[in-house]
Amino acid sequence: YGYTTQYDEVFDAIVWWMRDQHGAAVERDWITLSPCVVTSISLAVEAYSAPGDRVALLSPLYGPFFTFSRAYGRVVADCPLRVESGRFEIDFPALEAELARPETSLLMFCSPHNPGGRVWSRAELERLLALCIDNQVVFFCDEIHSDIVYPPARNVSLLTLPGAEKVAVVPHSIGKTFNCGGLMASFMMIPDPNLRGRFQAAANRFHVADVNLLGKVALETALSPEGAEYKRQLVAYLRENTRLVVERLRAAGIDAMLPESTFLVWSDFRQFGPWRAVFDRLLGDANVALSGGEFFGPAGEGWFRINCAHPRAQLLAAVDRIVAAFQAP
Ligand SMILES: Cc1ncc(COP(=O)(O)O)c(C=O)c1O
Missing domain, CATH: 3.90.1150.10 (Aspartate Aminotransferase, domain 1)
Structure with missing residues (x-):
């Protein structure tokens, strides 16, 4: 159980899973390991926004998105989801106005959404992506629930959309699908080298850009044909x-x-x-x-x-x- 620095199989497993399960051509270099997605939420707020900036999010939403935005002194810019015919819908005009503000540097999004289990369509994700690109807003898209999707719904990973490489910051984990959250094994996928560097710098400050040995074995084992x-x-x-x-x-x-x-x-x-x-x-x-x-x-x-x-x-x-x-x- 000594330090485990060399374990390249983990990266192969992630690349394979993202291609096989989500049709996303993730490159090995895009990946940074992270103990858990909540850690990555915290690091992303630190890396992609400055004190006083606005962090856009769509409530109701998994609590830590609020907690860490506030903890770092960011303004939580909530654009609440609307309930229409029993499902959540995005209030695009409100979000558009929010993302156009110069102080809004980060969109914290959950896809599929927790709570409610809404699977966002390709058209909705494309619209969000275009807004983020146009306004130079970093698009943090938490895909931790993306493996558990009920047909006919189909998950669209942000990483499969053209243009995503400009703004996408996407965490995923085996914690939900394989019920091993306690092993602290998650990963970030960030195509843009500059955005990746900023995330890694934040992670390195806390020495958390890694996963322990058991987590690595779990990642390699879970993200496989079996x-x-x-x-x-x-x-x-x-x-x-x-x-x-x-x-x-x-x-x-x-x-x-x-x-x-x-x-x-x-x-x-x-x-x-x-x-x-x-x-x-x-x-x-x-x-x-x-x-x-x-x-x-x-x-x-x-x-x-x-x-x-x-x-x-x-x-x-x-x-x-x-x-x-x-x-x-
Ligand atoms: C949207 C979302 N992100 C992150 C987490 C927690 O992930 P982790 O255990 O990797 O921090 C959860 C767990 O409920 C979740 O629903």
């Missing part, structure tokens, strides 16, 4: 899990978004009162701890995120307890 077969079976299983959970919740009068990606179901408990009381009832009566939506910004308050990555029987029993707890007089 891993692809595991993923294929996993996606089919999770798709049915999420479908069943949404079906049961909706039948009980609790609205929930049917995810096109992710093992997470974004569910609306606002009718049951303040989120803290709902959380206590979930825990006390249903014996289930859900992630509270306020972690995803003010737009998430009153919503809860149900993790469906469990054996089906255990998951459905928990959902039945939730339904019973809220149907009680």
